[in-house]
Amino acid sequence: xxxxxxxxxxxxxxxxxxxxxxxxxxxxxxxxxxxxxxxxxxxxxxxxxxxxxxxxxxxxxxxxxxxxxxxxxxxxxxxxxxxxxxxxxxxxxxxxxxxxxxxxxxxxxxxxxxxxxxxxxxxxxxxxxxxxxxxxxxxxxxxxxxxxxxxxxxxxxxxxxxxxxxxxxxxxxxxxxxxxxxxxxxxxxxxxxxxxxxxxxxxxxxxxxxxxxxxxxxxxxxxxxxxxxxxxxxxxxxxxxxxxxxxxxxxxxxxxxxxxxxxxxxxxxxxxxxxxxxxxxxxxxxxxxxxxxxxxxxxxxxxxxxxxxxxxxxxxxxxxxxxxxxxxxxxxxxxxxxxxxxxxxxxxxxxxxxxxxxxxxxxxxxxxxxxxxxxxxxxxxxxxxxxxxxx
Numbered sequence: 001x002x003x004x005x006x007x008x009x010x011x012x013x014x015x016x017x018x019x020x021x022x023x024x025x026x027x028x029x030x031x032x033x034x035x036x037x038x039x040x041x042x043x044x045x046x047x048x049x050x051x052x053x054x055x056x057x058x059x060x061x062x063x064x065x066x067x068x069x070x071x072x073x074x075x076x077x078x079x080x081x082x083x084x085x086x087x088x089x090x091x092x093x094x095x096x097x098x099x100x101x102x103x104x105x106x107x108x109x110x111x112x113x114x115x116x117x118x119x120x121x122x123x124x125x126x127x128x129x130x131x132x133x134x135x136x137x138x139x140x141x142x143x144x145x146x147x148x149x150x151x152x153x154x155x156x157x158x159x160x161x162x163x164x165x166x167x168x169x170x171x172x173x174x175x176x177x178x179x180x181x182x183x184x185x186x187x188x189x190x191x192x193x194x195x196x197x198x199x200x201x202x203x204x205x206x207x208x209x210x211x212x213x214x215x216x217x218x219x220x221x222x223x224x225x226x227x228x229x230x231x232x233x234x235x236x237x238x239x240x241x242x243x244x245x246x247x248x249x250x251x252x253x254x255x256x257x258x259x260x261x262x263x264x265x266x267x268x269x270x271x272x273x274x275x276x277x278x279x280x281x282x283x284x285x286x287x288x289x290x291x292x293x294x295x296x297x298x299x300x301x302x303x304x305x306x307x308x309x310x311x312x313x314x315x316x317x318x319x320x321x322x323x324x325x326x327x328x329x330x331x332x333x334x335x336x337x338x339x340x341x342x343x344x345x346x347x348x349x350x351x352x353x354x355x356x357x358x359x360x361x362x363x364x365x366x367x368x369x370x371x372x373x374x375x376x377x378x379x380x381x382x383x384x385x386x387x388x389x390x391x
Contacts, residue, residue, distance in 0.1 A: 020276065044105070046088050051080075064223065065226050065229050078237040085112060086244075086298070092107060093121065095126075115208050136261065138263060146165045149260070162349055163350060182201070215235075253281075253282070255283045255345050287337075291338070303319050
């Protein structure tokens with residue numbers, strides 16, 4: 001749909017939308033004015049905790065032949081991988097901490113612990129997804145090229161397998177993300193530049209070799225007698241990270257209330273309308289501070305889409321102001337418990353694996369008995385019957 005078709009937006013005039021955009025600009029200016037050592041200390045503390053979690057996990061897995069050590073090592077390794085991907089890598093590569101001018105904590109230099117090359121992720125996510133959020137045909141994150149997530153997407157018999165595709169995507173999420181910037185749809189249609197595709201595949205290959213070598217060769221070999229159990233621990237930690245990342249991302253984009261748009265929306269879109277599209281197309285979830293940190297602060301998906309390059313530790317305070325603006329302008333602020341948000345996502349995916357229900361036929365007017373109405377006379381194209389002309 002176009003943004004003008006969203007019922008919750010229809011009451012706003014063009015002046016209202018521009019005023020709302022000005023208020024979002026004010027939030028940005030205020031956060032930029034106060035960010036500083038507190039924010040730098042936050043991201044450095046996250047990196048400190050994450051690296052020590054992984055070191056502790058690797059050491060513990062030397063004894064992974066013993067079940068308690070396997071469980072503890074796997075849990076710490078999974079937590080470390082989640083923290084690095086979500087709260088650190090994702091947010092650093094968004095440029096949220098570039099202002100620090102720290103060459104080690106910068107969007108241009110950070111390479112994260114997953115199979116997707118940072119360069120390709122920044123193009124598919126930072127540029128395409130955050131520019132064209134939820135615009136069907138422009139944002140490849142709408143269903144990730146394999147899922148039907150809105151009835152506006154044409155149904156095809158292949159969608160009957162959607163429950164299976166969804167489960168596989170959740171389990172193998174990092175691999176799906178690694179292939180995402182290739183744009184499988186463009187390849188299928190023959191629109192992909194072969195040279196660019198070859199370059200991307202080489203980059204993915206290098207990253208995959210590095211990740212597979214680290215997790216499934218080097219560290220298991222270093223564990224000596226615990227090779228097999230360390231290998232299984234690394235595999236389990238990666239699967240846990242994949243499932244968690246999938247859960248968090250889907251809960252921010254596909255529950256009830258997260259609107260989808262067509263390309264018509266992009267014509268002459270103002271900055272204020274871009275803000276409004278981010279607000280209407282995103283969804284939050286509620287939880288403890290620990291939950292939000294492990295989720296990469298994406299429980300504040302609305303704030304993240306409004307201000308993707310502002311420090312993630314500022315989202316809680318920004319959310320207070322964003323909610324106040326939603327109340328002021330009578331706009332929805334879509335949020336709910338994590339389990340409910342995912343329940344809605346799962347219900348939608350299952351429902352849309354089937355064709356849309358045919359639209360109900362318009363009710364027929366009962367036949368009029370007696371003299372035709374004036375409207376019927378005006379619409380009559382032949383000569384007026386004599387009985388109808390009688391006053």
